[in-house]
Amino acid sequence: MAAVRARDLSVYYNGRVALRDVTFELGNSETLLLLGPNGAGKTTLLRTIAGFHREYSGELLVFEKPPHEARDLVSYVPQSHSLNESVPLTALEVVAMGALYKRGILHRKIPEDVRKSAFRALEFVGLEDVADKLFRNLSGGQKQRVLLARALISDPKLLLLDEPLSALDPSARAEVASVLREIKVKRSIAMVITTHDINPLLEIGDEIMLINRRMIAFGKPDEALTDEIIKSVYGPMARAIKVEDKLYCITGDFHLHLHGGRRR
Numbered sequence: 001m002a003a004v005r006a007r008d009l010s011v012y013y014n015g016r017v018a019l020r021d022v023t024f025e026l027g028n029s030e031t032l033l034l035l036g037p038n039g040a041g042k043t044t045l046l047r048t049i050a051g052f053h054r055e056y057s058g059e060l061l062v063f064e065k066p067p068h069e070a071r072d073l074v075s076y077v078p079q080s081h082s083l084n085e086s087v088p089l090t091a092l093e094v095v096a097m098g099a100l101y102k103r104g105i106l107h108r109k110i111p112e113d114v115r116k117s118a119f120r121a122l123e124f125v126g127l128e129d130v131a132d133k134l135f136r137n138l139s140g141g142q143k144q145r146v147l148l149a150r151a152l153i154s155d156p157k158l159l160l161l162d163e164p165l166s167a168l169d170p171s172a173r174a175e176v177a178s179v180l181r182e183i184k185v186k187r188s189i190a191m192v193i194t195t196h197d198i199n200p201l202l203e204i205g206d207e208i209m210l211i212n213r214r215m216i217a218f219g220k221p222d223e224a225l226t227d228e229i230i231k232s233v234y235g236p237m238a239r240a241i242k243v244e245d246k247l248y249c250i251t252g253d254f255h256l257h258l259h260g261g262r263r264r
């Protein structure tokens with residue numbers, strides 16, 4: 001069963017098309033890296049798959065159901081987290097919220113089973129030591145890992161991540177990318193990840209999609225990141241260069257670096 005299946009999908013805001021011609025299928029343990037310039041429609045596509053935005057035409061199925069009926073199987077981590085940091089929540093409490101929201105209740109005291117699951121989720125992202133620290137006092141990389149733990153606690157089959165590496169310094173990016181690799185290897189769930197910085201994520205990308213208000217390309221990295229395609233999205237100065245067995249994509253504002261010879 002495919003995690004996501006889209007055919008001739010177009011997405012609208014108030015009747016105006018924001019994204020069109022999206023056709024792809026994502027297997028249930030595959031990772032899709034979603035690329036495109038600012039305003040291309042990446043967040044729009046992610047929120048539509050999550051079932052939050054329902055103004056679309058064409059076919060869109062998540063585990064063979066309309067997205068809003070598959071929400072229990074999906075966790076979505078938005079680009080900038082919406083936690084109110086003036087509320088003094090610990091890292092463990094933030095993770096526990098992921099389970100309590102799904103149960104539709106917010107307890108004053110966290111039930112013991114949820115506390116244990118939250119701790120295990122924090123262990124998974126390597127942050128059990130900060131379980132009792134205040135979320136707002138954590139570093140940017142730690143916060144992002146806590147949010148990944150919160151997304152994982154409900155045992156989703158599809159994880160949707162909007163720019164999980166943005167606004168992080170290079171070492172924090174590497175930490176978060178390493179957790180994403182762990183998720184891929186150990187959880188074998190489907191993931192859709194939007195990113196401006198593809199370098200740290202290339203290893204886990206089974207499929208690449210380039211969009212710019214419409215789908216430009218979808219396929220294995222070697223197929224989707226060609227010189228012609230990169231130029232059509234990022235302009236004539238952008239290039240894909242192959243040096244020995246490695247592909248480099250230069251897009252002006254950032255570089256894509258693809259390790260060759262690692263495909264299945």
Ligand SMILES: Nc1ncnc2c1ncn2[C@@H]1O[C@H](COP(=O)(O)OP(=O)(O)OP(=O)(O)O)[C@@H](O)[C@H]1O
Binds near residue numbers: 041
């Ligand atoms: N709530 C909304 N109402 C109307 N138009 C919107 C809304 N959200 C996004 N759009 C429009 O849809 C288009 C795609 O926006 P979207 O945020 O999905 O792009 P993006 O690729 O995620 O951009 P960025 O990389 O800057 O985050 C843009 O033209 C944007 O202005």
